[in-house]
Amino acid sequence: MSVSPPIAAKGPGPFSRFEFVVAGRYLRARRKEKFASVIAVLTLLGVVLGVATLIVVMSVMNGFRTELLGKILGLNGHFVVQTTADGFDGYDDVVTRLEGVEGVRYAIPYVEGQALASGNASATGVVVRGISEASLAKLELLRQGAVLGGWDQWDGSLGVAIGQRLSERLGVSLGDQITIINPNGTPTPFGMTPAELSLPVNVIFNIGMPEYDSFYVYLPMQEAQAYFRLFEDKLKPGVQMPGVMATDEEIDAAYERAYKVSGVEVFVTDPDNIAGMRSKLEAALDGEFAITDWQQRNATFFSALQVERVVMFVILSLIILVAAFNIIASLVMLVKDKGPDIAVLRTMGATRGSILRIFSMTGFAIGLSGTLLGLILGVVFAINVEAIRATVSNVLNISIFPPELFLMAGLPSRVDPGEVTVVVLLSLGLTFLATLYPAWRAARLDSIEGLNQ
Known part of the structure; x- marks a missing residue:
């Protein structure tokens, strides 16, 4: 009677415990793999900065809109009745x-x-x-x-x-x-x-x-x-x-x-x-009487503000996209380096699906960690952005976001849970998609070809 190989031990969900162990080993670089480790760290930082920047900028722009709208409508009516x-x-x-x-x-x-x-x-x-x-x-x-x-x-x-x-x-x-x-x-x-x-x-x-x-x-x-x-x-x-x-x-x-x-x-x-x-x-x-509403009176201003929010979201999303490409590059390098390991795993009975899941988990772990760290950093920074602005202005003795130009006595910020959720899902989606091609390439690697590397 043949004994089931250890790679068949099941873990939580569709992944086996073996796949988690191997993916974890690939995330911990050994001494001769320091360059790959540096690439992974830089990729992680790219995701962190992309998510955090997007959350902070969108929160500040939400704060500007809310503050301006509140003060403009706090003095001027929502409707004006005239003749x-x-x-x-x-x-x-x-x-x-x-x-x-x-x-x-x-x-x-x-x-x-x-x-x-x-x-x-x-x-x-x-x-x-x-x-x-x-x-x-x-x-x-x-x-x-x-x-x-x-x-x-x-x-x-x-x-x-x-x-x-x-x-x-x-x-x-x-x-x-x-x-x-x-x-x-x-x-x-x-x-x-x-x-x-x-x-x-x-x-x-x-x-x-x-x-x-x-x-x-x-x-x-x-x-x-x-x-x-x-x-x-x-x-x-x-x-x-x-x-x-x-x-x-x-x-x-x-x-x-x-x-x-x-x-x-x-x-x-x-x-x-x-x-x-x-x-x-x-x-x-x-x-x-003639009736005009606040949207008509401020149509140009608030339309420009809305367009700016959309443009900033698209531009800053490119930071996450660049980080996703870095994940592709780092995983391709990892697959190239781990060719013999993949061949050994295949000869021991690992299926192509197992290899696919191992490298998908390796790349997605970088995206997930970067997204969570970026979420924490972005939310903390967005909540305390005015205190940070005041501190930097006092230390450097310069005026950051002068009220004469920005129509505000301070730098407002309002964290929108819906927008934060969109940013997190966007980051997770891009980083997951970035793992598919390298993982597919690893799963398609021929055992003989891998042993000859």
């Missing part, structure tokens, strides 16, 4: 109708215009926005961003709120006066007289986005309406129009002033459900 005319009145009714729509968190009327702001040091163009105290209470990002002063009694404050970067540029601090000049002021027989307004700085805020901290000036709502002349004197209901000989008191008693707003911003619970919410808002407004 084609220069503002509209009756906005309280519009706000009530909008806030009655299911899925709407709140609606905020606002006044907005451009002007020239001057301080003690310089002058610069700014965006002047009027907002009420009731609306301000809903904007947590702006309300909590005050670093000097406060928003208490904002409606009657007769002051302005400016960003910290703008205050540094103008050379003003809390309590200093700034002058706002609007070229579209009061019409006169000699032309348009610019509107000029000097007010003290009551609030200095820092939102963390240079775009807002450098260019926005906030005014109380009624002050902004008067400054941009967003009002209309209408005859009171049931009152006869005053005659030509009417006194000023009679004219004032006959008319009432209707203030206007530039638009109403709508904040919804699900910013991604643009199509569904748009139809609800249009139905509530009966088509009287």
